[in-house]
Amino acid sequence: MRSGTSSGMTSGDLAPSAGPAAWRSLLRAAHAGRAESRRLLLSVLLGWGAVLAGGGLLIASGYLISRAAQRPEILALSVVIVLVRGLAIARAVSRYGERLASHDAALRLLGRLRATFYRRLAPLVPGDLGGPRSGDLLSRFVGDVDVLQDLYLRALAPPVVAALTIAATTIAAWLLLPAAVPALIACMLVAAVAVPALAASLAASSGRRQAHARAALTTEIVETIDGAAELAVAGRGDERVARLHAADGDLASLARRDALAAGTATTLGSLCAGLAVITVLLAGIPAVDSGALAGVLLAALAFLALAAFEGVSPLPAAARRLRACAEAAYRLDALVDREPTVRDPAVALQLPCAGDLVLEDVHLRYGPDQPWVLDGIDLRLAPGRRIALLGPSGSGKSTIAHLLVRFRDPDAGRVSIGGAGVAELAQDDVRRAVVLAEQDAHLFNTSIRENIMLARRDASEQDLWRALEAAGIAHWARALPDGLETLVGEDGGLVSGGQRQRIALARALLADARFLVLDEPTAHLDEVTAQQVIHDILTRTGDRGVLVITHSDIALDQYDEVLELRAGRITRR
Amino acid sequence: MTRTDRRLLRETRAGRTQLLLTAGLGLATAAIVVAQAALLARLITGAAVHHQTLARLSGPLAALACVIAVRALLGGAFEVSGRIGATRVMSELRGRLAEHLLIRSPVPREGERTGELAAAVVQGVDSLEAYFAGYLPQLVLAAAVPLAVLIWVVPLDPVAGGVLALSIPILIVFMILIGKGAQAQARSRWRALALLSGHFLDVVRGLQTLRAHRREAAQADTIKQIGDRYRAETMGTLRIAFLSALVLELCAMIGTAFVAATIGIQLDGGHLTLLAGLTVLLLCPELYGPLRAVGQQFHASADGLAAAERILSVLDEPATLSGPATLGGPATLDEPATLAMPASQRSRPRQPADPATAALRFEAVSFSYPDREELVLDGFGLVLKPGCVTALIGRSGAGKSTVAALALRLIDPTAGRITCGAVDLRELHPDEWRRQVAWIPQRARLFAGTIAENIALGAPNAGRGAILAAASEAGLGELLAELRDGLDTPVGDGGRRLSAGQAQRIALGRAFLRDARLVVLDEPTAHLDAESAAAVGGAIERLAVGRTTLLIAHDTKLVAHADRIVEMEDGRAVARDPRRAMAAAA
Known part of the structure; x- marks a missing residue:
């Protein structure tokens, strides 16, 4: 197709x-x-x-x-x-x-x-x-x-x-x-x-x-x-x-x-x-x-x-x-030539320095006469908590991820960080607090290092390797003749699907955000590697709140909470 | 002319015709150019020197009008024939490409940059027009016109003719000398431009990722900085690259000025008539014009050649199918020695080869792609027992998909053989073998058409009832019930978008409808979510009943139903007990 x-x-x-x-x-x-x-x-x-x-x-x-x-x-x-x-x-x-x-x-x-x-x-x-x-x-x-x-x-x-x-x-x-x-x-x-x-x-x-x-x-x-x-x-x-x-x-x-x-x-x-x-x-x-x-x-x-x-x-x-x-x-x-639907408020609130990332009674559909994709979603991600969000493909999981980083706004309901609605915050502040590793994250045609450092320009060498370890590619990167200076090619064409996914993952892990939203982080990995990567993510992200969006049921026992999205609503498993 | 030029003109029938036509038009144009100058000079001298009236000059004036009309028509004819020629050449290349891809070398092209090839094939004709309607006519004119001009000028005025004749080789030597250096510089300029454009595309495609990491604003400045840096570098090379054009222009202009002065002085001395002088002067720009234009058209034609080159490079790939039964394409003539079978075996009356009743055996099969060294399969052996499900597992790159392609006869082994019963597959016409075979690839392709047409891909004459039955066997019942037009819903390009799971079920429907004896499944659930995978898995179980099945899979659930599991490593089947390996992995 x-x-x-x-x-x-x-x-x-x-x-x-x-x-x-x-x-x-x-x-x-x-x-x-x-x-x-x-x-x-x-x-x-x-x-x-x-x-x-x-x-x-x-x-x-x-x-x-x-x-x-x-x-x-x-x-x-x-x-x-x-x-x-x-x-x-x-x-x-x-x-x-x-x-x-x-x-x-x-x-x-x-x-x-x-x-x-x-x-x-x-x-x-x-x-x-x-x-x-x-x-x-x-x-x-x-x-x-x-x-x-x-x-x-x-x-x-x-x-x-x-x-x-x-x-x-x-x-x-x-x-x-x-x-x-x-x-x-x-x-x-x-x-x-x-x-x-x-x-x-x-x-x-x-x-x-x-x-x-x-x-x-x-x-x-x-x-x-x-x-x-x-x-x-x-x-x-x-x-x-x-x-x-x-x-x-x-x-x-x-x-x-x-x-x-x-x-x-x-x-x-x-x-x-x-x-x-x-x-x-x-x-x-x-x-x-x-x-x-x-x-x-x-x-x-x-x-x-x-x-x-x-x-x-x-x-x-x-x-x-x-x-x-x-x-x-x-x-x-x-x-x-159109006004962006997601805009910064005229006067932005200060980003609260603590608190949870919350969706309250969120409704969303793709058009006025379309069915509701999200039909009353409640979700609370506290710092340090690990949540898995399951659901069949096309159920709207990635849309939830987009709401959390304010790539789009809900038709009804509220998204907030530490009590402050994301619409009242500057977009840059929202994405400073919540970082998203997208399902098809783009790799830029430059070195692995540049691609990962995108998330934090001032990251130290130590931070960088810690992120690579957690994403499960430190070993692979060390073995490369050019190490982190290896070029990934146009649209990441020179690295495999799995490595590409993990480079994007390392990028998200390097970002200094309080909340991590990972959309299908193990999509191209075999089962054994996928389990290892999930384990590393969940154990190495410390006091950050982590939401993993996935359609596979790998390592579900390692999360604090497993949610399922079905017909626009979330149920607990 | 480059290698591709010559191949285009020689190897395509349309290209040869076009070259002849262009040459004919070029010669006619050269003659007309000389006639126009001679007539114009005759008219001017007639009026200015001999004080002839309009009435007395009406003959030459009418002749001039005719010549001008013919010249305009010739210009139009160049354009028309060039464009039609480009279309014809492209049609021929497309036809050959389709034949190559579908009949001689139908290997699955997963992962190759097929989009770029498609773009070359479809849009290439536009840029090829620049070649056939622009560059080629100029090239012919650049050869024909100066020659015609010199033939006319030298008897009229040997001195000016000598100057012109001398200036042409100088011009060409300069063109080559400076052109060589300039070409390298021009190439580096195009590379810089392509790089800039590629960078911009890269940034734009990654905008969402940039925004997720709050880098979109910083990137706007980077775009500008990189653009400025490349501009500075590019202008540096251009200053030198354009020197070649400057020298050419200077040569042509100073040549004209020199000829004018020479003629003036000869006229002044009474050694020349004004008629001859004017004719020579009028022919001067005509002589230099095509020479300069060739250089300008060169770059415009490069794109068209690139598209043609892309297609020719695919056509140059050796065919992956060989053996006596392939259609008589040229590649089948140089059949590798290892494939040659004893004549006795060939002439023997053919046994029916039915994979549902006779085992399919891979006997010490090796395979390597024609343009690559390494063996994908290396002495691979496997027996597919009739009516059984044989699962093939192993890491990616172990050669599993190659086994599938061999079983489907999309490729033939480089060494060893594959037999069904007593028949070597190469003895059969590929279509004859494939009629009994169904294939469900990793990502089934939907073709533009209705769901019914897609299911009936391998059995175009199937009745509606049979299609419906196959669809429901494949688990498409639920989808069809949802769709207003049911089986007649258009899918594929421009139609309804189906999910990966639905597409796989349509491929399963194809297999059910075809009632194939051998079913080849290449990781059929690799790209599906758990729920779709389970549904497709169920349909696969139903499909496997009563057929011989080769199942390539990662998925432990799918493999669990296999009668036999074979593990592959580096192009061989490994002896290790695979059931334990799978258990350990799960």
Whole structure:
């Protein structure tokens, strides 16, 4: 039942339409760029400079050889020759400068965007995201933030450069031959506005059309990859190959149509550029004939029309990029643009220095018309006491754990520490008093030491090893060639499920909390090890109150109290 | 071109077609480029030097319009053919991958990063478009256009032609010289970016854990600091990496400027006509353009190649199934020598192999995965007596799941043999053997479809009544009663989420419906809570009646019902009395 990857990808394809809400989200996201406005401006100006120098080089060369054909004094040409060389160097240097400035700005922006969206996301985790799909949501969150880094340099800067180029071209053409201006500008505007708009809307509609076929194909592929062995045993291998082929064919026929549409947009774009040259010639040739344009300048005018489109050609790509950015901004806003339901009180009470962790008549359900998951829960955890909470999976045990550290609030009833309701305390104080080792605690892609020290930065070496002993991995950690400096890999991928669990356990044990809530601490361990770990936890946690949430009935005789959660209520065993 | 490029273009039929098509379009474009420059020069000189009127120039003007239209069409054709080519190549790769995974090498891929492979397979086509519609056309143009330009320019103006011809090798040498260093730097830059993105994803995924330990605020600053540090480092390398682009740009620009000056001076001296001079000048940017564009497209194409490479790397894995009965894929040709059977044995008329009446024997079976050295099984022997439950216990990594895969014929032994009655399993077509076999893995996979379709996975023609009976045998009665649509409830991707226990019961239902002679259970209750495990255990007992059962388990309760317990260690069956071992563990 590993459908996580597939569902994440299919829903990623179903992009929302870039409606007004998406553009509003984009505007909000664009605020991050204000702090870098000087760098952004610099890169736009350098980009413009490169286009101007490139155009200038062509125009000046055109003039140079037309003039040379009249066989003037060689000295008269040397000024233009120097100008041509200067422009050539200016063009290369400004392009280099633009690349550096734009990459610097993009990296700075990305850092800002990440920090900004991280700050907006943090208070919503886990209570307001919830659900089994939150892993996919978070991956998409990271992907969407990455998409937004392109907003300024690849989506917004090209239109600015294009506008500046059109302005410069207009002036140059006006100086050379005013009669050539209207047609030239018309061609440029079509290439700068209509063609990119067409390209972007074609890309969006092809995305929409293909979404369904892509989702179908994705399902087929993920099932084939994950379930190949089961399909083979069931004798469905050949049939699956045929089905995949059919799904592939559906997508391919849609892709062919969309390719044709995209090719049309490309053709239109270069037709505009070609048409500009023709119109300039249509205006220029009679003007030379009538004497309104000097013959030597006709080449310059034609080169101007050719060169001007360099500034316009990135626009279709920019329009597509802009659309992608708007969609990413919209998805990000949909995720993070809400008030967290768990908030710090305006004036927080002092954390009481003693007392029990108490749930009183707590009710909770996941939605207004859903059944009660917790239907009148009372639970008291005193310092030094060991309680086991049993119950089948899905009975709401982890939800109780979340209530105790105030990851969410109950719909009715009260959670308190030493008599002070957790809603009246600062969240940091609640989690200072109660530490939770989650069922699927995350291991960060760093060393074992860093992962454990997360709980207490100032822990001594002695404290650290004591926690490792209690979690039952001190022996294992000592035997590692790199000891505690061993890297755990992406998402803890380099350590086994059992070791991962125990690293998270050591982390919770190291935290200096009065109450420990351990959610399934022995889930991936074999029976013998599990018993040993439970024994160590219960004997080495001293005067701390410990609540162990579990679905197995291992070592139940070692607890002070064994509770069972069933149908939303707690019974004593 | 890298190795993957060449493989893509040579080994896929669609890739070869695409290469030919792109080459044809490239040559046509090169000719059109030269024609456009010549016509434009003709028009300008006609008006500026010979004072010809619009009416007299209407012929060349119409020709220019045609050339421009054809050039625009060719540009569109590049895009269309590139995109379609990318789709075709991807389709071909996907088809081959499916065949490899389902027929040649259907090993259970637990624990491998299947999500990443799926992403490469599905989304790879987008990045492959950048390769086929972007990089490949530029590569062809970079070869064809300069050649066409030189062929036209040298007779017109040998001096400028010489300058251009000289500048190309210089340009290419610089491209290679600086490109080599820049590539390493660019790679380190991409690595830094990937690292940053990975770090951010890591932090975001671990937000709940960070909050549980009150570290979420501190981490916001860390994100910024790490970002700043990497930016500083990256900009340092970029300053040098972009130098290659600067040199290329300088070469092209100064080349143009130099040619313009050369032409100017020759014109001034009367050694050249304006027509020739203008044509050469117009062709200058056309010559350098594709050369510069190749470099820019290179990075964009790298992603597409990475996706293709991921798929090719799976296709390169040797098949795990061998022997005469597999479908005639290429891998079956190089059948290992150890598998070769005497011809007499092969041609002998086949005995029916029925595991319900004849024992399944593992005879000195060894197995190692094709790309790995160590033996997973090392001279393993086991007899599954018909109608009995044989339990296989042992630490993880002892080779238990490999035994299951061998019994299912998902893999074939590297040495030794497995027989049912008098028949070596390799003599049978895998499907023929698997028809009698049912498998309940650790985590049963649900496929998109209804519950009924999922139960009928191994017996697609089963009637409704039979499916319902199998479902209730498997203990699904309670679940079906709860569901409004009963058997027709959609499950799997996009359907109702079932718990691990319910999924296992559906797998049991598959086994009941199939009425298999041999049932292979691979830790069927490992991921279930006590209550579900007990329910699944009950259904397993019912299933085992009258069938030969291989049960791999940790769970003492499950193993208690076995007729025989075998313990495995390091790929062998160990002789120690396993019942006592289990008793000691409990």
